[in-house]
Amino acid sequence: MQHTASSQNEREKDKKEQGTILSFLSPRKPPEKDHVKMGLQSQHTVGRVKAMKKMGQERQLKRTQQLQHGKPAKRQKTMTGNNAEKRCDEGTKTCPRCFVIKNGGAKKCAHDPTCRLNKQYYETDGGRLDKVEVLQRRLDTAMMARNNRPFEGMELHSSTIPKSQADVNKFFSQRKNVELPPSSKSSMKEASLEDQLSPFSVQALKERINRLMANCSVGMTNSSSVPKVIGAAIDALLETHKSITCGTEDNVLKIKDKRGKSYWEHQNYQRQFPPGTLGFTFPRDDKTKSPDHNYSQLEGVTIYLVRWELNLPGIQLICPECRKGELIHQKYDYKTSGFATPIIDISGVTSWACSMKYKCNNTARCDYRCKGNDGPLLAQLPAQFRNAYPVDPRYALSNKRHLSQTFTNVMDKLMITHGNGDQLAQLLSETRGDKHLDKEEEYYNQARDTGTTVTEPFPVYEDWIGQYSPSGKDLRDMKDVAAHSALISTGVSDKDRVCREIQSVGAKTTTCDDHTYAVLGNYRPEDIQNAKCAHSIGTETGEIASVVIVPSEEQTHYAHQAAQFSRRPNVCPKVHVSDICPRGTRIWNDIFSGCGITCRLGWFHYLQRITKTLVEDHELYRDAIRALQECLYYYDEGDLAAVMQQISAGNLGKVDGKVCPEENQLKRAKQYRQYVRVWSYKATVIQSKLAAWYRKFKDEYDDTIHADLFTGPTETAVEEQMKNAIWVEDILPKDDLYFSVKPGLMSKCKLPVFIGTRGAESKVEKGNHIMHHCSNGGTRRTLTDYTSSAGIALYNLRIRYRLHIGSLDPKLRKKIPTAFHRAPHYTNHLRLAFINNLAKEAGIIGNVHSRVEELPADNGERFFSEYLTQQLARESSGVLYDEKTKRCKCKDCSKIKNPYAKRRVGSIQTAHAGNISSLAGALICAEREKKNRINVTNLAPHPTIMIAPRQMQLPPQHYFLAPAQSAGRTTSPHQACYHQQRTMIQLDLAYERHLAYQQHFCQAFYKHPFPPYFQGTTIPSPVANPSKQQNLGPYTWLTRES
Template sequence: MTKEGEHPFAKRKLTHALNASVASPTGALQCHDDEAQNAQKPNTMGVQSHVRTPPTKKTKTWSSPAKRRKKVNPRIAHFDRNQRAVDDISKKAFNPLDDCVICHAKENDLRVPHRPHDVRCPGLLKNSQGETKYEKDLRNYFNAPMENPEKEKELTGGGTPSVQLYYSGPTMTRRRKALAAGKLPAQAQATTVQNGKASEEILAPNSSPLEVAKFLERRVATRLQGKEAPSEHKAPPAMLALAQEIMEQVVNSKPTRLSESLPDTPKFNLARDRFHAIFGKNNFVYTIPNIYNSESPIDPNFHSLAGSQFIYMDLELAFPDFHILCCNCKSKDLTRKRDCYSQNKTLLRIVTDSNETWCRPFKYKCNRCKHEFETNEGPFLANLPAFIRNQYPVDPRYAKKGNHCHLSKSASRILEEEMLTHSNARQFVLKMFRRKHQFYLDRIEDYLSRPTIGGSYPELQQVVRTYAPSDQDCRDLYLRAQDSTLNPEGMAANDRNERIIQATTIDELLAIDHTFETLKNYRLEGGKAIFTVLNEKAQICSLVIVPTQKLCEIDHMLNKLLKRKGMDFNDGKPRGLYTDTWPNDKDYWEKRLGSNTEGALGLFHFNQRLMKHLNSQHKHFYRIKDRFQRAIYNYNQDDLRALTNAFKDGHIKDKNGETYTQEGLDELRLSKNWKRNYTKYLRKEIPNGDQVDRNLNDFEAWLLDFLKAIPQAEDLFTSSLQKFREQLANNRQHANHIQDPEGIEMYRGVQPGKKALIQLVKWLSKRPESLIEMFHGLVRHFANTGMRPEMADSLTLRGAAEYNLQREHKFQQMENNDTEVDCCWEHVPRYNQDQPLYSNPAFLHQVNELAKGKNKEPPFPHIKAMAPNNGEVFLSKYFKQQTERNELRKP
């Protein structure tokens, strides 16, 4: 029972247990009352789950306290820093203006870091309780003049004692105020104390570029004295010293939000004027000049930076009238954030093919969408005007967020050129590696060749640190850039290449064929071949990967192909189809293309099937080839007569400069130079099938007689005479399948230029069967063996699109008259006139739109807007879709 008014669960004092305890001989209390020791306390028990200690907390409570060892500075390892007046290493007295980062920042109008004063600094709270009597006496003693002026001059060297200068000398703030008031000359001022240590220099706002360069040279040399080189992950020592000096000269205090106006204080205006003195107005890139002075030597560390660039992307100082917008929601409500340098003291490296380039970007946060971005990221750069964006030497497509290095525009363009040939990313990395070292050797040679030099030149690892990424990283960068829309035209490169192929018209003649070598560039299980379609201009209309060689695999591609615009003949279908399998599958093609479309095997395949059995290195090879070609086609008599007259009249001379005789002409026709140099002036005419069959019969009889007259006739064949005759018999069966479609002019005439040596018309054949085989020899070299399908697709499509642009450019030159061609291409060497000037029509159209917006004539009037993507897919994308369609067809 509890007493009245007492809580039933209240704890009671065990007075009876304490009373039962007695003192032991050692003074400890021992309990002899077993009842009291084992007594139950029913009145004190109750609901106690709410006061139980969890196991985790018990573990921390019962564990012994961690004996953490306090970090010890090696400079004060033996005693407290407050007890030392002279440092053990530097052997110099502590100076708050130089050794305390807080006092140094306040004295020099720099950004004050968020950290306490040095423990030895009087500015620390516990050290600033007032000046002691000893300090007052010491200050008064050194301020008082000496009794002997001669002795004072001898001790101080005619200058001011360092201690007296510390207490009463002109401070940095006083000198800056005097400079702003015009009491000091407008140039960089420096004050040197007697202990050999130089104080901070002030850069005048109106300094010339040469004065700025000399000022930075002195400051870099001062900063690098007695300091260790940074680690390999940072910028070179000289570049880091230069960047730190520039940032300290232009440091300023801005409000947190961009919506607030910039301060109009003397301190901020001075920093802005220094920024313009270093970088120039409307610019944030500083290029280190190459200073030459025959009388005074240049500092070797500063000389190693000649031509290098430091990018300080403070757009608010460089372009005060430009409004920075969020790259995500286009909002102006932004907040400044700490960037990589303010947090980690790191700079971003930019890989170039020559100089070192380092950058400090600035970071912002959007208050509307909470998106954080830096000023060197691709999405932000893509939204900038071109006159601002182009100052940062990186293509926005290659400026990925989070990368510690960026490829410059020159480097990325070299990478794109190397990638199109065997995907040579490794070759690109080696090329950048060698160029960096060669640039270093050029700088050493320049320095040592000067009349007067300073110290030793820095080593390679202290100068070159912007190496290219690995070859695998370069491939990933390239592939990501090809799918990126962060460019002025807002169109990905892969999308543009697809549109170029989709815009290719079919024309009157088509050639189709399968190629197998190109498929080796793919790591694609189930792919059998690449089906290609080519028109009479030798432009690629389509190329897709198919799982089998069955024609049903290309049905979907043909449906899309025949729907293209621009075909106003034969009901939108070609009139002639060339394939190496004709007349096989003749019924299928007549069903798909109609009976008005004529099929043909073509001269090329008809000729190659027989010539591959002959040894091209044999001395009688061209004699047999000429006799065979005379059996299947004839040269146009007017063209042959004009060419013969050019030989006989002396317009075309032999290698000795003499006129050709009839015997010389016969020998020339039996050589490889005939086809290489002169068949382009001759049109070929194919007789009917019966005549070709009779001619081949006569050719076989002539060949047997000819083989009997020459020794070792078996060396003429790569296989045997029997297989050669079997192939000849097969060709005779297809003599009716090599004729051209009726009603189509098979040649385009190109008039000779004014400066042409041979004033004859060149004839370009429209027969596409040889051109498609030529393209197959090119397309397999665009990518490399065993690549991922995405990379192989990108490289193959790019190569095919550029090939189409080159062919289109060639026909545009032929369609223009001679005056227009000479006027447009007079500055281009003749051996380069077969190449187009530009390979990005979408960007050219964007430039035209900019000119129209300024009420100016478009600089590229022949460029039209690209048609939208019609949904046609190529290569591995078609293969995946076709595989899915085949799976759906299965029962």
């Protein structure tokens, strides 16, 4: 029963719900009209449509009044939340042209794009379409018109139109090519479209610059360092992105709104200035048209807009001072102070930079300010972005003229030999003048050819350049700052780098020390008041290992230098050559005691001690010099024969394909001496030859100058050098005296070139000559120290590179031209190592540069005037020196005893002199030999030339050497070898004279180790058979038997 009742209730509920739904869906009955009360007012009843229209008009009028007289905040908002723009067709904006027409006036202006009277109103949809869409619609309309054009004439093909066979043949015949005029060969619509759209087109730039030149801004008028046309160019470029702004406390660009003007300006900016590009170069104008006076001055000029957060959005500029804050942009320097940075190039073109000013936001601890093109800011940027501004950070000084990196690279090379900078400044000024003439000629020539009457002349030189080129003093200031600056990718300044490169020079066989005086001429006298000369140390390869300026020639003044040099791990010489030997050898023996070193006197100074006493104007002066040299050495027999064979074959001394003996006589010995080795005589042989030399030339009198060849000091000098003969003979094995270079594949003679290690002394002389030409001009002390050190480091590098080329396989050496065997490709090996590390970090396996010389750590050695300053400080502090060895006793030198050198096995045996006690005794023996002498004939072939020793060659530049001192003049110990006499190492080409004064000693030279009359014995009697021959070494002589 309960179940039946519940089901009945549910049925009743369903019926009620269905009734409600049906009543809702059933149509309603219209209300009944009261015909009694309805009257005439029903005629004026407003319907719903009319009421809504009337309400809309009232609201529109009210809204218009609010927009015109209300605040911007009350304006209607768009979907993006911005205020709606005012429009003339909506009544929210007044058209300027309509206002002038209505109220009267003479102002000429166009209708607003939103005005219905504008000619392009309907085409641009009331200004809502941009130029791109309008032009695209025009192109589409023209294209549709061409495609929808009905067929005409021969184009019609239908069965209803009768066609003749002639018409068919004409239709299928080949059509003639129609030549278009020159102006119609290219599609001009696309070009004109690009010109109209790009704000950087030539036409757009010309219009903008001419407008700015007609209405000069305050900055253009007040700026005296920037030409007006350059100021107009800067303003024209800045106008292209003037809407792009950043926050006041950060460098974030406000360009997120894609419908905003700043967004599209940034897009146009990035198309012209992609990331890593800051400069805009003005393109050349059409030269077939009339020249534009303002734009013709800008062609080829580059304007750099240095604003890093604009070119590289999101970049973080760390403060170079505190390294904690961030640099926040301020304003452009041209806008605030009317200053633009000129960038002067060696080509004569001057570029200009408009830079953003920055300030560190770490105001609590730092108030650093800089510009976007300052060196400290440029140095911290990666290379790919830093190179967008073409100035080396070391030369990017604030508020100064900048030099392009191309010019500074050239200046770095030339400043070493042109340290005064005046020649470089003059060169830069002349190239800018030449560029001005080129521009001027092009401007007037274009005007003449196009028939244009020029009303305004091209600017004069002063107005065109804006600022003069830097003077020699300015270049010296820039170079001095750049040399000591570490704003470089490697982080090591050039001054420290070249100093450490000199510290890396080592010695294995021979070292040499020498004094020079010409280097002091590179300094200003007030900078080195206490200096007297420079002391240099060289090695067997010719490299200069150390150069210091000392107060005097005393050993105590360069003892500290010698001790520092001995500490180098790659220094372990066997022989040391000194210019004052045999004096002063104890200090070198003590310093290099771990090497077992032996001191020797150089051939140059040994001969010079005699030649300085001769009369230079004597007719036999040169003969005496050649004869004196031959008292020291003889030539290798095999090498000499090989050279003579090649000369006979025409491979050496060849003129027009033929061997010309006369021409060979005129050639210098340098062409041949590189193929021949020389060996020194023993001490006793040298002594006997000197005695014979003195006897031969002692009575020579010149009737022209009425003077003898010898002067008063000559006898004493010869006697003294006979005692010193033991100090000039070779003590090293022959294998250590030379190393050979294999001939190249293109060599005709196929003879190896020998490079001697004995001639360290003459090589040091050449290095001294190079130092004399570094930084000449009396520059400041710091700059002279750098240029001199850089010159020596480059000189050493070229020597090492030449030796490397000589060690290459001839097949590899053939690829390198001979002219570049002394010209290395890279001079900064520290940068090569840096690039190798970068390549490895980038994923390269191995090194991209081979043979990279490792730069050692700074060992504390200082060179040139820096050593002089330290030396004077040590003396003033009371540093003592050892009285016997003359060694320095400072804290750095007291414990130095060459700990890196290894003692060699065995010792070098030194020769001992014979029992000649004086020159007089040698002359008595020579006279006794003369009585018993017989005629001796040389059966060896006479060579056409006389070959000088390879190791005795001196620098070919002798013009800086002064004449020899007058006879009898007293000199200091070192001035006796002052290096200012003209060199006497040049040899004559006559070989017969070589035999004239050598024959009478041939028996003693080659039969006995010591001449018999040196032993107190008598000369044996002649033999019965004088035709007997004996092989006596390099030549075959007829001798006597005892």
